[in-house]
Amino acid sequence: MSRIGVFVCHCGENISRTVDVEQVAAAAGNIPGVAFSCDYKYMCSDPGQNLLKKAIAEHNLTGVVVAACSPRMHEKTFRKAAGAAGLNPYVCEMANIREHCSWVHENREMATAKASDIVHLMVERVKKGKSLAPITVPVTKKALVIGGGIAGIQAALDIADAGHQVLVVEREPSIGGHMAQLSETFPTLDCSQCIMTPKMVDVANHPNITLYSYSEIEKVEGYIGNFQVTVRKKARSVDESKCTGCGVCIAKCPKKKIPNEFDQGHGMRSAIYVPFPQAVPNTPVIDRENCTMFQSGKCGVCAKVCGPGAVDYQQEDTLTVESIGAIVVATGFKLYSIDRKPEGSMIQGYGEFGYGTIPDIVDGMTFERLASASGPTGGKILRPSDGKEPKQIVFIQCVGSRAREKGISYCSKICCMYTAKHTMLYHHKVHDGQAYVFFMDARTPGKGYDEFWRRAVEEEEAVYIRGMVSRMYQKGDKIIVMGSDTLVGVQVEIEADMVVLATAVQPQEGADLLAQKLGISYDKYNFYSEAHAKLKPVECATAGIYLAGACQGPKDIPDTVSQASAAAAKVMTLFAKDQLERDPVVAKVNEKYCVGCFACKKVCPYGAIEEKEIKDRQGNVVKVIAYVNPGVCGGCGTCQATCPSKTVELDGYTDEQIMAMIETL
Amino acid sequence: MHAEQVKHDFEPKVVAFVCTWCTYAGADLAGTSRMQYPPNVRVLKFPCTGRIDPVFILRAFQKGADGVLVSGCHPGDCHYMAGNFHARRRFAAFRALLDFVGVDLNRLQFSWVSAAEGGKWVEVVTELTERVRGMGPMKEFKELELEEQWSASLSTPELKAAYDSIT
Amino acid sequence: MKNKMMRLSNETMNIGFVKKVESLSGSSVRRCFQCGKCSAGCPMSAFMEHPPNRIVRLLQLGQWERVLAGRSIWYCASCETCTTRCPNKVDLASIMDALRKLSWDADGPSKESYVQLANRLFIENIRTYGRQYELRLGAAFNMKSGQFLKDLMLGPKLLSKGKLKMFHSKNRNIAQIEGIFKRIEEMRKKGEAL
Amino acid sequence: MTPKKRLNYSYYPGCSLHASGREYDISTRALFKALGLGLKEVPDWFCCGATPAHNVDELLSLSLCAKNLKMAEEVEGDLAVACAACFSRLKHAQHKITHDETRRRQVETAIDGPADVKKPVKHILEILAREVGLAKLEENVKKPLLGLKVACYYGCLLTRPPEVPELDDCEDPSIMEDILRALGAEPVQWSHRMECCGANFTLSRPGVVMKLSNAILDSAQFAKADCIMVACPLCHGNLDIRQESIENKNQASYELPIFYFTQLVALALGVPSTDLGFDSVIIDPRPLLREKQLI
Numbered sequence A: 001m002s003r004i005g006v007f008v009c010h011c012g013e014n015i016s017r018t019v020d021v022e023q024v025a026a027a028a029g030n031i032p033g034v035a036f037s038c039d040y041k042y043m044c045s046d047p048g049q050n051l052l053k054k055a056i057a058e059h060n061l062t063g064v065v066v067a068a069c070s071p072r073m074h075e076k077t078f079r080k081a082a083g084a085a086g087l088n089p090y091v092c093e094m095a096n097i098r099e100h101c102s103w104v105h106e107n108r109e110m111a112t113a114k115a116s117d118i119v120h121l122m123v124e125r126v127k128k129g130k131s132l133a134p135i136t137v138p139v140t141k142k143a144l145v146i147g148g149g150i151a152g153i154q155a156a157l158d159i160a161d162a163g164h165q166v167l168v169v170e171r172e173p174s175i176g177g178h179m180a181q182l183s184e185t186f187p188t189l190d191c192s193q194c195i196m197t198p199k200m201v202d203v204a205n206h207p208n209i210t211l212y213s214y215s216e217i218e219k220v221e222g223y224i225g226n227f228q229v230t231v232r233k234k235a236r237s238v239d240e241s242k243c244t245g246c247g248v249c250i251a252k253c254p255k256k257k258i259p260n261e262f263d264q265g266h267g268m269r270s271a272i273y274v275p276f277p278q279a280v281p282n283t284p285v286i287d288r289e290n291c292t293m294f295q296s297g298k299c300g301v302c303a304k305v306c307g308p309g310a311v312d313y314q315q316e317d318t319l320t321v322e323s324i325g326a327i328v329v330a331t332g333f334k335l336y337s338i339d340r341k342p343e344g345s346m347i348q349g350y351g352e353f354g355y356g357t358i359p360d361i362v363d364g365m366t367f368e369r370l371a372s373a374s375g376p377t378g379g380k381i382l383r384p385s386d387g388k389e390p391k392q393i394v395f396i397q398c399v400g401s402r403a404r405e406k407g408i409s410y411c412s413k414i415c416c417m418y419t420a421k422h423t424m425l426y427h428h429k430v431h432d433g434q435a436y437v438f439f440m441d442a443r444t445p446g447k448g449y450d451e452f453w454r455r456a457v458e459e460e461e462a463v464y465i466r467g468m469v470s471r472m473y474q475k476g477d478k479i480i481v482m483g484s485d486t487l488v489g490v491q492v493e494i495e496a497d498m499v500v501l502a503t504a505v506q507p508q509e510g511a512d513l514l515a516q517k518l519g520i521s522y523d524k525y526n527f528y529s530e531a532h533a534k535l536k537p538v539e540c541a542t543a544g545i546y547l548a549g550a551c552q553g554p555k556d557i558p559d560t561v562s563q564a565s566a567a568a569a570k571v572m573t574l575f576a577k578d579q580l581e582r583d584p585v586v587a588k589v590n591e592k593y594c595v596g597c598f599a600c601k602k603v604c605p606y607g608a609i610e611e612k613e614i615k616d617r618q619g620n621v622v623k624v625i626a627y628v629n630p631g632v633c634g635g636c637g638t639c640q641a642t643c644p645s646k647t648v649e650l651d652g653y654t655d656e657q658i659m660a661m662i663e664t665l
Numbered sequence B: 001m002h003a004e005q006v007k008h009d010f011e012p013k014v015v016a017f018v019c020t021w022c023t024y025a026g027a028d029l030a031g032t033s034r035m036q037y038p039p040n041v042r043v044l045k046f047p048c049t050g051r052i053d054p055v056f057i058l059r060a061f062q063k064g065a066d067g068v069l070v071s072g073c074h075p076g077d078c079h080y081m082a083g084n085f086h087a088r089r090r091f092a093a094f095r096a097l098l099d100f101v102g103v104d105l106n107r108l109q110f111s112w113v114s115a116a117e118g119g120k121w122v123e124v125v126t127e128l129t130e131r132v133r134g135m136g137p138m139k140e141f142k143e144l145e146l147e148e149q150w151s152a153s154l155s156t157p158e159l160k161a162a163y164d165s166i167t
Numbered sequence C: 001m002k003n004k005m006m007r008l009s010n011e012t013m014n015i016g017f018v019k020k021v022e023s024l025s026g027s028s029v030r031r032c033f034q035c036g037k038c039s040a041g042c043p044m045s046a047f048m049e050h051p052p053n054r055i056v057r058l059l060q061l062g063q064w065e066r067v068l069a070g071r072s073i074w075y076c077a078s079c080e081t082c083t084t085r086c087p088n089k090v091d092l093a094s095i096m097d098a099l100r101k102l103s104w105d106a107d108g109p110s111k112e113s114y115v116q117l118a119n120r121l122f123i124e125n126i127r128t129y130g131r132q133y134e135l136r137l138g139a140a141f142n143m144k145s146g147q148f149l150k151d152l153m154l155g156p157k158l159l160s161k162g163k164l165k166m167f168h169s170k171n172r173n174i175a176q177i178e179g180i181f182k183r184i185e186e187m188r189k190k191g192e193a194l
Numbered sequence D: 001m002t003p004k005k006r007l008n009y010s011y012y013p014g015c016s017l018h019a020s021g022r023e024y025d026i027s028t029r030a031l032f033k034a035l036g037l038g039l040k041e042v043p044d045w046f047c048c049g050a051t052p053a054h055n056v057d058e059l060l061s062l063s064l065c066a067k068n069l070k071m072a073e074e075v076e077g078d079l080a081v082a083c084a085a086c087f088s089r090l091k092h093a094q095h096k097i098t099h100d101e102t103r104r105r106q107v108e109t110a111i112d113g114p115a116d117v118k119k120p121v122k123h124i125l126e127i128l129a130r131e132v133g134l135a136k137l138e139e140n141v142k143k144p145l146l147g148l149k150v151a152c153y154y155g156c157l158l159t160r161p162p163e164v165p166e167l168d169d170c171e172d173p174s175i176m177e178d179i180l181r182a183l184g185a186e187p188v189q190w191s192h193r194m195e196c197c198g199a200n201f202t203l204s205r206p207g208v209v210m211k212l213s214n215a216i217l218d219s220a221q222f223a224k225a226d227c228i229m230v231a232c233p234l235c236h237g238n239l240d241i242r243q244e245s246i247e248n249k250n251q252a253s254y255e256l257p258i259f260y261f262t263q264l265v266a267l268a269l270g271v272p273s274t275d276l277g278f279d280s281v282i283i284d285p286r287p288l289l290r291e292k293q294l295i
């Protein structure tokens, strides 16, 4: 039999002005199961709390209802007091008779009746309530950072500086990501490599960071604080522990005419290579597709010339399992390609721009490489087809972006700015050239950004044309650009020597597959979804996984770095405790009755529901049922409302409790 | 705000199923802003509208509610990301069912009230209360429940005879 | 009209007209964000006083008189370039059709009479003969447009090459064709179709 | 030479092929005969309404097309269409009627019966490249078109808008070039393959046509083409009949013969040149064909 105590607060006069608190307390005393009721001037004051504690002890109460303000105000206070008196805090509830009653009604009779009803509701709720123990989970204080672009680098360094172990997994042979490819960066035009490479070296040298380059995530299991991550280290064909990075192999490799991905295919590399001179780690990798040894069994030059004997043609992929407490996903972006898209792809190409067949139409990243002092042209702007300096150059913004007809309706956010930057770089390098930009809007919100764009127009003499380009074609060695100027209301035709497209930012190749491994959600474009657009912009809905950089949406470097540091801070917050304690409002499955339909699993927004095999004594699987991982469950209760057999229940909001409340109506 | 409150001949019972994060907080805001609305509503708090089982709504009607309000976060603002989305889908199907069993759908209101929309809470509650007041007491389900009680009680001679014949 | 200041209010923005255009064309007008790609590729843009994107803009503002006043809509060649390339899937070619239809019904406040005349004669030809009768079409056009000597040199050449027929026989389905015309007219009278 | 199973087609020639585009009709029939394909004209077909109808009265255009498609049901085989404008209108009508319930109902009232418009409508290019097949064409070449540099002109209606004709990629089609290559000819790369010629302004605003068609001729000449190949009688009219006046007006000299693709395919397959209507075009192509030793 329950012994509930009801405490009705006056809140000075805030409640008692419209609610007859004495009558409410008296009525409460008549509810079956209520062992004690009283009213008091200020329940939250020390004497008020002491009254509560004393009553619990004296009347041997099994549950408490404080009829006062909103639980959002003082639930913590009273639960703590109840706890101090030896009661489970979760059988202490508040009946909200202030915000929901005395403050919003004037008719004393009706307000008093309502207050009594509210108390009754909560008494029934507490009567059916259970004692709950807070959930604690241990935390492994080691972080995993996936992706070694500027986002991953920043997050890793921050966490490592805080004294925690960090594992960085990068898919490519070197970390650096896109920022390593850039020439100079807006809005200050500092040299990207100059500010980037020291950070890359820091990663390599940091005692708390372990770098897995040329590696990928194979499998992720577990939950916040307790992930088990399997990493596949791809065969590099060079033993990292032996290689000194002398580069002799690279110099001697006879296969030298392979387009270098780092230079967007405009420079050449050998079959054994490092993507760029400042690569971290500075260990070469053999591109097996293009190596004569791997293709026909002949050559072996690199192994012969390698002093330390680091080249190993037999090397195989290796798998390592790591225990991880928190994960930062920083896999970045790729650029949209205007090529004809494969059958069935939701994103189309740009036939009107020649589907990528006109050699002097390039994308923004290629322009970065051409403008980069360490790029394939040594920093000279030369067009790919014949190496001539373009005197008329056309930039086109919003290519692929903001084009729902092509399958992408979002704005890529960075291209207005980098196009403005490109016109400046062009003007600095080709003094007698003219840059034209076709744009729809100049989106330049950011500190110093609009000033930057205006400088491109006013001082660097870029001609901005407000309108889109409809078509381009090659005529002789010119590209005819057919656009329009919507401000004048006429068509514009430019005979360009070279065209640079500001193509859309898209999520990295395979972003969806990685998300599925991690159990995090992503939008229809494959950008990863944050838990809340405004207030949880770095957390994933899945606890213990955080987002940084362009994998979550198009971002420039300042935004990327801010988010990366924020993600790192979140990881450090998590690592500040040895044990995670969380509200025990989580769902549980009654194993006896679950029929294994997994309707619950489909609706759970947190992916907290797993399949669990029930075995008999011989170890045969007798049935597969649902299991809620308490570390992951967010406590929304959607599963319970969905479950056809009502076998999954949310603690604190059981059907029994709610039905009991409804019965009082 | 809405000045009130004289007692009417018919005071409907209105039950509101609300989520903690948005609508409950919105109702709190109406309170702290001292807005006024009819005292007919009883609020039941849920973590999320996703937790609200249509059975609760049926039961509330059976237990004498004349109007039911279900309110949660705006789409896209759900504290649990997608709970309200699932709830919406569930309720869409449920409305059809209610319609089928003969409940006037005007007695059931779904709305979105955010934590900042104290005013909207007042509007929604006032409007529903007044609407239901105009419609008069909800009879259909109460009768149903009476029937249920009747058939559940052993005191009728017919049932007694039936039971006797089994044992 | 073109250079006059636009006064915008509920009265001056004829949204009913825009709704009609949307319904006839099956395409949204509001979706357009004025990129101008349609106008950039339009082969007829140079001949129009309002390039295609501005037609859509004027529609967004409910300025139907400005849209219909010029010859722009009659100078559209129905080449579908705009529709094909619009980033927002605005079906401008169909919008042009719809505008011409509405202008045509209202006996067009448009200045472009030649194109209208050619269309009218063409459709009349279908109704009378079932098929096109190019010689009559050309001759009638020249007569009615007052350009008696237009393309005078081409006629005999084409006749001699067998490209123009002197006579034309009626289609045996002519009654059916008349039926189609009639029923459409009736539908419109009854308000069942625009 | 006859395919194993004789393919039969119903045929909608359209108004132009009975008049200004008669050589298109002649060569189409000759080509089908040479390939052993059946081709039966839909009896008493009537005008599809072409551009003028949909220009001012979409419902009329849809209804005329729907009625023609229904009449075509009576004749065996998929509906073969040569004129690009008719093809475009018929496909449009099919698309609209199947995707727009309101329009379908209106059309049904107009034609006083159900709008059964399911019969597959195929352009002759499609039939050649996909149903007969490029390999088969190549096999049957009697007189390869060696050394003939051809600018393939698609015009605007064959592939646009992308959802409707479904003939080929809407911005970068290759079906004409593929066929030509199979015949041994040399398609040139050029820029104005799909620019509009001004088609339906030929009567009302010839000035427009002169300007647009001039750009096309100029581009073909720039690409060093010997001739232009078309698939539409309206394009043909504008480029062939008006070529001389275009030259005069622009002080240019093109002298580019304009072929229907059916003429070139048939020629390569060995149909005698006298059966292909070369005598009824304005820019006589025969000197060019003689120069290339094709006749």
Ligand SMILES: Cc1cc2nc3c(=O)[nH]c(=O)nc-3n(C[C@H](O)[C@H](O)[C@H](O)COP(=O)(O)OP(=O)(O)OC[C@H]3O[C@@H](n4cnc5c(N)ncnc54)[C@H](O)[C@@H]3O)c2cc1C
Residues within 6 Å of the ligand: A146, A147, A148, A149, A150, A151, A152, A169, A170, A171, A172, A174, A175, A176, A177, A178, A179, A182, A184, A185, A186, A187, A215, A216, A217, A330, A331, A332, A333, A334, A335, A364, A365, A368, A414, A418, A421, A508, A510, A514, A548, A549, A550, A551, A555, A556, A557, A558, A560
């Ligand atoms: C042309 C151009 C010019 C720009 N100019 C500027 C500028 O001037 N100023 C500015 O502020 N910003 C500029 N930006 C934007 C800038 O490049 C980005 O903001 C920044 O690179 C984002 O960093 P990131 O780390 O999120 O992504 P990335 O740089 O893309 O790094 C992601 C990393 O993750 C790795 N990775 C991907 N998938 C996996 C996987 N499954 N497993 C392991 N590793 C993986 C990738 O290999 C890569 O190393 C420019 C962008 C472009 C395209």
Ligand SMILES: Cc1cc2nc3c(=O)[nH]c(=O)nc-3n(C[C@H](O)[C@H](O)[C@H](O)COP(=O)(O)OP(=O)(O)OC[C@H]3O[C@@H](n4cnc5c(N)ncnc54)[C@H](O)[C@@H]3O)c2cc1C
Residues within 6 Å of the ligand: A534
């Ligand atoms: C009209 C408008 C609409 C907006 N709408 C949106 C929207 O829809 N979505 C969105 O994402 N963003 C919106 N924003 C932006 C949003 O308001 C800001 O991003 C956000 O408020 C910034 O928060 P803050 O904490 O940096 O600054 P603030 O909100 O300005 O907070 C600064 C605080 O510091 C206090 N303070 C100042 N100086 C001192 C001092 N010397 N000592 C002590 N305390 C001090 C101030 O009193 C204040 O409380 C909107 C902004 C405006 C103006």
Ligand code: SF4
Residues within 6 Å of the ligand: A009, A010, A011, A012, A041, A042, A043, A044, A045, A068, A069, A070, A073, A074, A098
């Ligand atoms: S408990 Fe709440 S209602 Fe009571 S005095 Fe404190 S603030 Fe006021």
Ligand code: SF4
Residues within 6 Å of the ligand: A238, A242, A243, A244, A245, A246, A247, A248, A249, A250, A283, A284, A305, A306, A307, A308, A309, A310, A311
């Ligand atoms: S593999 Fe050998 S040769 Fe190549 S860089 Fe390393 S140590 Fe030098």
Ligand code: SF4
Residues within 6 Å of the ligand: A252, A253, A254, A255, A270, A271, A272, A286, A290, A291, A292, A293, A294, A298, A299, A300, A301, A302, A303
């Ligand atoms: S074995 Fe391969 S990588 Fe090594 S030198 Fe030869 S081609 Fe180059």
Ligand code: SF4
Residues within 6 Å of the ligand: A397, A398, A399, A401, A402, A410, A411, A412, A413, A414, A415, A416, A417, A441, A442, A443, A502
């Ligand atoms: S940032 Fe500028 S260029 Fe890029 S998509 Fe947005 S508006 Fe277009």
Ligand code: SF4
Residues within 6 Å of the ligand: A589, A593, A594, A595, A596, A597, A598, A599, A600, A601, A625, A626, A642, A643, A644, A645, A646, A647, A648
């Ligand atoms: S919905 Fe219910 S019965 Fe089905 S798997 Fe989940 S818990 Fe088990």
Ligand code: SF4
Residues within 6 Å of the ligand: A586, A587, A603, A604, A605, A606, A607, A608, A609, A628, A632, A633, A634, A635, A636, A637, A638, A639, A640, A650
């Ligand atoms: S309560 Fe919500 S988060 Fe927890 S298991 Fe159920 S659906 Fe998932």
Ligand code: SF4
Residues within 6 Å of the ligand: C031, C032, C033, C034, C035, C036, C037, C038, C039, C052, C053, C056, C082, C085, C086, C087, C088, C089, C090, C092
């Ligand atoms: S192309 Fe489309 S979006 Fe752009 S201006 Fe034209 S109609 Fe508008």
Ligand code: SF4
Residues within 6 Å of the ligand: C038, C041, C042, C043, C044, C045, C052, C075, C076, C077, C078, C079, C080, C081, C082, C083, C092, C093, C096
């Ligand atoms: S359909 Fe008309 S408006 Fe559109 S591009 Fe062609 S001519 Fe211009």
